[in-house]
Amino acid sequence: MRPDISYLYEKFDYFNRLCYQGLLIRPLIKLNRRTRSLGLTRIEYNRLTKRKKVWIEISTYFDLPEKEYIDTLVHEMIHYYIATNDIRDTSVHGKVFKSEVERIKRNYNIDISLKFNDPQMLESASSPVVRYFCVSKDKAGNRFITVVAKTQIFNIWNQTGNSPMECEWFVGTHRVFHHYPRCSTYKLYKINKEMLEDLLKNSYRLIRENNIIRVARRK
Numbered sequence: 563m564r565p566d567i568s569y570l571y572e573k574f575d576y577f578n579r580l581c582y583q584g585l586l587i588r589p590l591i592k593l594n595r596r597t598r599s600l601g602l603t604r605i606e607y608n609r610l611t612k613r614k615k616v617w618i619e620i621s622t623y624f625d626l627p628e629k630e631y632i633d634t635l636v637h638e639m640i641h642y643y644i645a646t647n648d649i650r651d652t653s654v655h656g657k658v659f660k661s662e663v664e665r666i667k668r669n670y671n672i673d674i675s676l677k678f679n680d681p682q683m684l685e686s687a688s689s690p691v692v693r694y695f696c697v698s699k700d701k702a703g704n705r706f707i708t709v710v711a712k713t714q715i716f717n718i719w720n721q722t723g724n725s726p727m728e729c730e731w732f733v734g735t736h737r738v739f740h741h742y743p744r745c746s747t748y749k750l751y752k753i754n755k756e757m758l759e760d761l762l763k764n765s766y767r768l769i770r771e772n773n774i775i776r777v778a779r780r781k
Contacts, residue, residue: 563625563626563627563628563631564622564624564625565620565622565631566593567591567593570591570620570635571588571591573632573635574586574588574589574591574618574635574639575588577635577636577639577672578639580670581636581639581666581669581670581672582639582643586639586642586643586646587646589616589617589618589642590617590618591617591618591619591620592617592618592619592620593619593620593621593622594619594620594621594622594623595621595622595623595743596619596621596623597621597623597624599621600620600621600624600626600630600631600634601618601619601620601621601634601635601637601638602618602619602620602621602638603616603617603618603619603638603641603642603645604616604617604618604619605645614645614646616642616645616646618635618638618639618642620634620635620638632672633672633673633674633675636666636672636674637674637675640659640662640663640666640674641654641659643662644658644659644662655676660676663676691735691739692733692734692735693709693710693733693734693735693736693739693744694709694710694712694715694731694732694733694768695707695708695709695710695731695732695733695734695739695742695765696708696710696718696719696722696729696730696731696732696748697729697730697731697732697753697758697762698722698725698727698728698729698750699727699728699729700726700727701726704752705752705753705754705755705758706727706750706751706752706753707742707750707751707753707758707761708745708748708749708750708751709739709742709743709744709745709751710744710745711744711745711746714745714746714747715775716773716775717746718745718746718747718748719731719770719775721747721748722748725748730767731767731768731769731770731775732762732765732766732767732768733765733766733768733777734761734762734764734765734766735764735765736760736761736764736765766778
């Protein structure tokens, strides 16, 4: 799943009542597309007003089981609790944070990990997806990938016709697609030779005949 804002607010309210007797003020919750962490609690200080702004961000880059997002939200709620109550801790995941983790785990059976930010764990949890993509090569031999939204494939294919690069189109499945956004315009993302070769093992070359795009016959 990939949670939306309304879902996250609903779960924040629920776990606020369950774990903090509803005492936490509802924060601003934002979505992002970070690949190195599922959750993030941000703090901004205004030196003039001496006021502090705290909000929570949740990444929807990965398609993960609901449990991962629940645990991540509660994880960030602990950071939020510490920050908004001006509690001093020994480190980001210090004694106070770990004490809260143990309290919530013991009383409410919520298993909160300190290692949600492991990108290898996130990648392995995400299954391969089918994507259309263009591989471009410049004169120096550098390769670039453009992962394309299906509804934009004709539009971007037309854009590549004006490119000085060599362009080939493919459709395939691979976990690497989780690292690239689906583009609505011709944007280039560099990819190394080894990763590209691995990607093309599970891909089929596409050809276009007027307004028809089909898989090319393999030789």
